Amino acid sequence: MAENGRPKVAFFDFACCEGCQLTVVDSLQTHLELVEAVEIVQFREAMTEKGEDYQIAFIEGSCTREQDEARLREIREQADIVVALGACAHIAGVNAIKNVQPSLQDVREYVYGDKWEQYDSYAARPISAVIEVDAVIPGCPIDRFEFLDVVKKLLLGKKPSVPDYPVCVECKLKENVCILETGGTCLGPITRAGCDAIYPTYGVGCLGCRGLISNPNENAMMDVLEEAGLTVEQLMSKMTMFNAYEPAHIGEAVASPAEE
Numbered sequence: 001m002a003e004n005g006r007p008k009v010a011f012f013d014f015a016c017c018e019g020c021q022l023t024v025v026d027s028l029q030t031h032l033e034l035v036e037a038v039e040i041v042q043f044r045e046a047m048t049e050k051g052e053d054y055q056i057a058f059i060e061g062s063c064t065r066e067q068d069e070a071r072l073r074e075i076r077e078q079a080d081i082v083v084a085l086g087a088c089a090h091i092a093g094v095n096a097i098k099n100v101q102p103s104l105q106d107v108r109e110y111v112y113g114d115k116w117e118q119y120d121s122y123a124a125r126p127i128s129a130v131i132e133v134d135a136v137i138p139g140c141p142i143d144r145f146e147f148l149d150v151v152k153k154l155l156l157g158k159k160p161s162v163p164d165y166p167v168c169v170e171c172k173l174k175e176n177v178c179i180l181e182t183g184g185t186c187l188g189p190i191t192r193a194g195c196d197a198i199y200p201t202y203g204v205g206c207l208g209c210r211g212l213i214s215n216p217n218e219n220a221m222m223d224v225l226e227e228a229g230l231t232v233e234q235l236m237s238k239m240t241m242f243n244a245y246e247p248a249h250i251g252e253a254v255a256s257p258a259e260e
């Protein structure tokens with residue numbers, strides 16, 4: 001805690017595009033009360049100071065190298081509260097697309113060319129695969145209002161929570177025409193809500209950036225797929241965008257009933 005009684009907060013980035021941190025910067029500009037409620041001691045994208053004394057750590061990005069593990073453990077050791085910021089940190093997100101390519105070596109050569117040996121890289125993982133995480137802010141990028149809500153709850157000493165029901169619930173409340181009924185694919189039935197079903201509202205199927213709900217109803221999902229004339233393969237191909245880290249789990253959740 002700072003001498004002024006405000007909790008010290010730090011932001012860290014690992015493998016990511018830093019879009020979630022940009023959303024944070026944007027949120028702080030429109031909600032100055034938060035800047036006054038905490039003391040930000042480290043935030044590479046927004047300031048040059050680099051304080052190492054902090055209580056709350058927001059971590060953006062995936063673990064994709066051995067050296068990331070040591071850095072994550074250092075942060076965990078220092079911080080009382082660790083928050084995974086965005087899909088890359090929460091579920092490995094788009095970084096995990098490389099995990100399902102035929103060869104990680106091919107990926108390294110494709111990205112780094114003949115300099116590939118200079119860059120460490122292994123399969124992408126969410127930060128929870130390495131350290132304990134106290135809260136998550138899902139999404140790619142995060143939703144600014146959800147970020148503000150999580151910070152406010154942390155400051156009040158409450159444990160932040162995110163919705164654990166499917167995007168379909170929000171979509172139905174908005175009275176959208178279901179994408180599945182118009183021949184499209186949509187991961188809404190098994191994806192965590194909280195984005196106000198923004199994709200389906202604009203006529204695009206959900207790609208699952210907020211991760212799976214904790215108990216995806218695979219039987220209901222199979223019924224939905226069957227009714228819409230879709231296959232598990234079509235659904236799984238959409239899964240790789242944000243949820244490639246856990247293809248086995250996803251496969252179980254969606255495919256098992258059909259195999260019985």
Ligand code: SF4
Pocket residue numbers: 016017018019020021060061085086087088089093094139140141142
């Ligand atoms: S979750 Fe999306 S917006 Fe956020 S850092 Fe990762 S790729 Fe960028």
Ligand code: SF4
Pocket residue numbers: 167168169171172176177178179180186187188189197200205206
């Ligand atoms: S499947 Fe997609 S479009 Fe249909 S109700 Fe669910 S979220 Fe909406």
Ligand code: SF4
Pocket residue numbers: 139140167191192195196197198199200205206207208209210211
């Ligand atoms: S509709 Fe799906 S992909 Fe779009 S923001 Fe919501 S959870 Fe993410």
